[in-house]
Amino acid sequence: MTSKIRIKDIAIKAGVSVGTVDRVLHKRPNVSKEARERVEAVLKEMNYQPNVYASALAYNKKHKFFCLLPKHTSEAYWEEIELGAIKAIEYRRDFQLDMEFIYFDRLNSQSFANAYQECLKKKPSGVILVPSLPDDTRKFTDTLHERNIPFVLLDSYLPELKPLSFFGQDSFQSGCFAAKMLMLIARDEKAIMIMKQTKDGLMASKQQENREVGFRHYMKEHYPLVKILEVNLPLEEKRKVYEDVLEEFFTTHPEVHHCIAVNSKAHIVGEFLLNTNRRNIQILGYDVVHKNAECLRQGSISFLIAQHAFQQGFSSVDTLFRAIVLKKEVPLVNYMPIELLSKENIDFYHRMRI
Amino acid sequence: MTSKIRIKDIAIKAGVSVGTVDRVLHKRPNVSKEARERVEAVLKEMNYQPNVYASALAYNKKHKFFCLLPKHTSEAYWEEIELGAIKAIEYRRDFQLDMEFIYFDRLNSQSFANAYQECLKKKPSGVILVPSLPDDTRKFTDTLHERNIPFVLLDSYLPELKPLSFFGQDSFQSGCFAAKMLMLIARDEKAIMIMKQTKDGLMASKQQENREVGFRHYMKEHYPLVKILEVNLPLEEKRKVYEDVLEEFFTTHPEVHHCIAVNSKAHIVGEFLLNTNRRNIQILGYDVVHKNAECLRQGSISFLIAQHAFQQGFSSVDTLFRAIVLKKEVPLVNYMPIELLSKENIDFYHRMRI
Numbered sequence: 001m002t003s004k005i006r007i008k009d010i011a012i013k014a015g016v017s018v019g020t021v022d023r024v025l026h027k028r029p030n031v032s033k034e035a036r037e038r039v040e041a042v043l044k045e046m047n048y049q050p051n052v053y054a055s056a057l058a059y060n061k062k063h064k065f066f067c068l069l070p071k072h073t074s075e076a077y078w079e080e081i082e083l084g085a086i087k088a089i090e091y092r093r094d095f096q097l098d099m100e101f102i103y104f105d106r107l108n109s110q111s112f113a114n115a116y117q118e119c120l121k122k123k124p125s126g127v128i129l130v131p132s133l134p135d136d137t138r139k140f141t142d143t144l145h146e147r148n149i150p151f152v153l154l155d156s157y158l159p160e161l162k163p164l165s166f167f168g169q170d171s172f173q174s175g176c177f178a179a180k181m182l183m184l185i186a187r188d189e190k191a192i193m194i195m196k197q198t199k200d201g202l203m204a205s206k207q208q209e210n211r212e213v214g215f216r217h218y219m220k221e222h223y224p225l226v227k228i229l230e231v232n233l234p235l236e237e238k239r240k241v242y243e244d245v246l247e248e249f250f251t252t253h254p255e256v257h258h259c260i261a262v263n264s265k266a267h268i269v270g271e272f273l274l275n276t277n278r279r280n281i282q283i284l285g286y287d288v289v290h291k292n293a294e295c296l297r298q299g300s301i302s303f304l305i306a307q308h309a310f311q312q313g314f315s316s317v318d319t320l321f322r323a324i325v326l327k328k329e330v331p332l333v334n335y336m337p338i339e340l341l342s343k344e345n346i347d348f349y350h351r352m353r354i
Numbered sequence: 355m356t357s358k359i360r361i362k363d364i365a366i367k368a369g370v371s372v373g374t375v376d377r378v379l380h381k382r383p384n385v386s387k388e389a390r391e392r393v394e395a396v397l398k399e400m401n402y403q404p405n406v407y408a409s410a411l412a413y414n415k416k417h418k419f420f421c422l423l424p425k426h427t428s429e430a431y432w433e434e435i436e437l438g439a440i441k442a443i444e445y446r447r448d449f450q451l452d453m454e455f456i457y458f459d460r461l462n463s464q465s466f467a468n469a470y471q472e473c474l475k476k477k478p479s480g481v482i483l484v485p486s487l488p489d490d491t492r493k494f495t496d497t498l499h500e501r502n503i504p505f506v507l508l509d510s511y512l513p514e515l516k517p518l519s520f521f522g523q524d525s526f527q528s529g530c531f532a533a534k535m536l537m538l539i540a541r542d543e544k545a546i547m548i549m550k551q552t553k554d555g556l557m558a559s560k561q562q563e564n565r566e567v568g569f570r571h572y573m574k575e576h577y578p579l580v581k582i583l584e585v586n587l588p589l590e591e592k593r594k595v596y597e598d599v600l601e602e603f604f605t606t607h608p609e610v611h612h613c614i615a616v617n618s619k620a621h622i623v624g625e626f627l628l629n630t631n632r633r634n635i636q637i638l639g640y641d642v643v644h645k646n647a648e649c650l651r652q653g654s655i656s657f658l659i660a661q662h663a664f665q666q667g668f669s670s671v672d673t674l675f676r677a678i679v680l681k682k683e684v685p686l687v688n689y690m691p692i693e694l695l696s697k698e699n700i701d702f703y704h705r706m707r708i
Contacts, residue, residue: 051448053411054411057407057408057411093403094405094407177698180698184538185538336702337693339693339699340693340694344530347527348692349691
C-alpha cells in the first residue's frame with residue numbers, strides 16, 4: 001500500500017530544485033509563492049506522506065516534558081497517571097524524551113505558583129497540567145501560550161485555556177451511568193448512601209463534584225423517591241476517624257444497603273464492611289486502584305467504574321510527543337471510556353492499550 | 355532518561371572493531387566467542403538499547419502480511435477486524451508494510467485449503483489467522499512453522515498450534531458476565547430467551563459456543579429455576595424468515611421479556627421489537643456494530659458487550675510488525691476486555707486506543 005517517493009522525483013515533477021522541495025516540506029522560508037504552490041500540487045497528486053519517524057530521528061533533538069500534579073499519597077488516581085506517563089517516555093526511548101514531575105497543593109495559590117515558576121525556569125518543551133484555581137491556572141497557561149509551549153490538560157476540560165489537548169472522563173455522564181448501575185442492584189430500596197471526601201468543606205476535585213451532579217440528576221429523573229444520605233470522610237484524616245463515622249452511620253441507618261463513592265476511596269468503606277462483618281451492604285466506586293480491586297474480589301464492592309488514569313498519563317505524554325516531535329495533528333478533546341468492572345470481568349481490564 | 359550510546363564507544367570499551375560490534379548487534383556470524391562476550395558485557399554495562407526504529411528504517415525491507423478470515427457480510431465482527439488491520443498498516447506507513455486479505459468458507463475444508471495455499475504461494479512475512487477445522491488449521495500452521503513464518507491467532511486460543519500471539523475474548527467468562535448483567539435487569543423473571551444462529555445445525559463459531567456455555571454455567575449456579583428458551587435464526591436466511599420465527603416466539607411466549615444474543619446480530623431481534631411495537635422486551639447482545647448501537651440508542655437493546663474487534667485487527671498487525679520488523683518480544687496471550695455498554699456510556703466507547 002505504500003511506496004517510497006523520493007524528494008528528487010518531486011523536484012523533477014515540480015520543476016524546482018531539491019532544496020526548494022526540502023524547504024517546502026519543512027515549512028522553511030525563502031520559497032516563492034509560485035514554487036511553493038507547484039510543489040504542494042505535486043505532493044498532493046503523488047499523495048506524499050513524510051516519513052515522520054525518520055525526520056525526528058535525524059533531527060535528534062532533546063525534549064523535556066513537565067507534568068504538574070497535585071501532591072498525593074500512594075494508591076491514588078494521580079499515581080496511576082504518573083506510571084502511565086513514565087511508561088510513555090520509556091516507550092518512545094528512541095527519541096530522546098525526558099520528563100519531570102512537579103507537585104502542588106490543591107486549593108493553594110502559592111504552592112501552584114511555585115510549581116509553575118519552577119517549571120517555566122526549566123524551559124519545558126511541553127507541559128501536562130492538572131488545573132488549579134481558575135485565575136492561577138490562567139496565569140500559567142497564558143505564559144505558556146506566549147512562549148509557544150504546548151500543554152495538555154488533565155481532569156477538567158477548560159476550552160477557554162486553549163490547550164493542545166484534553167484527557168479525562170465526562171464526569172457528569174459517568175455519574176449518570178453510576179446511578180443507573182447502582183439502582184440495578186439497589187432495586188426497590190428507599191435510601192442509599194453517598195460517600196464524599198472534602199477538605200475544609202470543599203470537594204477535592206471538580207471531577208468528583210461533577211460526578212455527584214450527574215448522579216443526583218439521574219436519581220431525580222428516574223428514582224425521585226429514593227433518599228440520598230451523605231457521609232463525609234474528610235481528606236487526610238486517620239483511619240480510626242473514618243471507622244467511627246462509618247460505624248455510627250451504618251448503626252443508625254440499618255435500612256441502607258447500597259453506597260456510592262464518587263472518589264477513588266470506596267475501599268475505605270469496603271474494608272470497614274469486611275472488618276465489621278456487614279455482608280449485606282454493597283458499594284459502587286471509582287478507579288481500579290489495588291485496594292478497590294481487592295474489595296471487588298472479596299465482595300464488599302460490587303462495581304467499579306474505571307477512569308483509565310494510567311492511559312490518561314500515557315496518552316498525555318504521547319500527544320506531546322506526536323505534536324512536538326513528529327509534528328502531527330492531535331485530537332483536542334479525548335473523553336475516556338466509562339467502563340464497568342465486576343469480579344466477573346476485572347481480570348480482563350486493561351490499564352492501557354497500545 | 356536516555357542518552358545516545360555510539361557504536362564507536364562500545365567498540366573502544368570492548369577493545370574490538372566497530373564492525374564486530376555491528377555484527378554482534380545484528381546477530382550476524384563471523385564473530386569469535388570471546389569478542390561476542392566482551393561486546394555483550396559492555397552493552398549490558400552501558401544498558402544499551404538499540405534504536406529499533408532507526409534500524410528498521412535503515413534496513414528498508416518490504417513486508418507483506420496476510421490475513422485469513424471467514425467470508426462475511428457487512429456489519430459483522432469480521433469487518434471490524436479488517437478495518438482495524440488496515441488502520442494498523444496505515445499507522446506504520448513509514449515501514450513499507452503491505453497486507454492482503456484472503457477469505458474462506460467456515461466449516462469447509464476445501465475452501466480453507468485453497469485459501470492457505472494461495473497465502474503460502476505469495477510468501478508471506480507474517481500471517482493473521484482465524485482457525486478453521488482443527489486438522490486443516492494444523493496442516494497450515496505446521497507449514498508456517500517449517501518456513502519460520504510467524505502467525506497470530508484470532509477468535510480461539512489454541513496453544514498447541516504455538517502461535518506468536520493470540521487476540522480474543524475469554525468467551526466463557528464473557529458469557530458469565532452477560533448472565534450476571536442480564537439477570538440484573540430481568541430480576542425475578544421465570545423465563546428468558548437465548549437467540550442463536552446456526553448453519554446446518556452447527557454454531558458458526560467456537561466463540562459463540564463458549565459464550566453460551568459460560569452463560570448457562572452462571573445461570574445454573576445463580577438462577578437455576580429460570581427457564582432458558584432457545585430461538586434459532588439460521589445463518590444466511592432472509593429477514594422475513596427471521597421475522598416469522600420471532601413473531602411466533604413472542605406471541606406464544608408473552609411471559610418472556612428478556613433475551614440474550616450470543617452473536618453480533620442482536621439488532622435482528624431489536625429491530626423486530628421496534629417494528630412490532632413491543633416495548634416491554636429487553637435484549638443483551640454482543641458487538642458494537644452500527645445496527646446494534648442504533649437499537650441501543652432507541653431502547654430495544656439494553657446492553658451490548660464489546661468485543662473490540664477493531665482493536666483485535668489493529669493489534670494483530672501491530673504485533674507482527676513489532677516482532678518481525680522491530681524484532682521485539684511480544685506477549686503470547688492477549689485477552690480483550692469485557693466491556694458493558696448502555697445508552698449512558700456508549701458515546702465514550704473507543705474502538706481502539708493507541
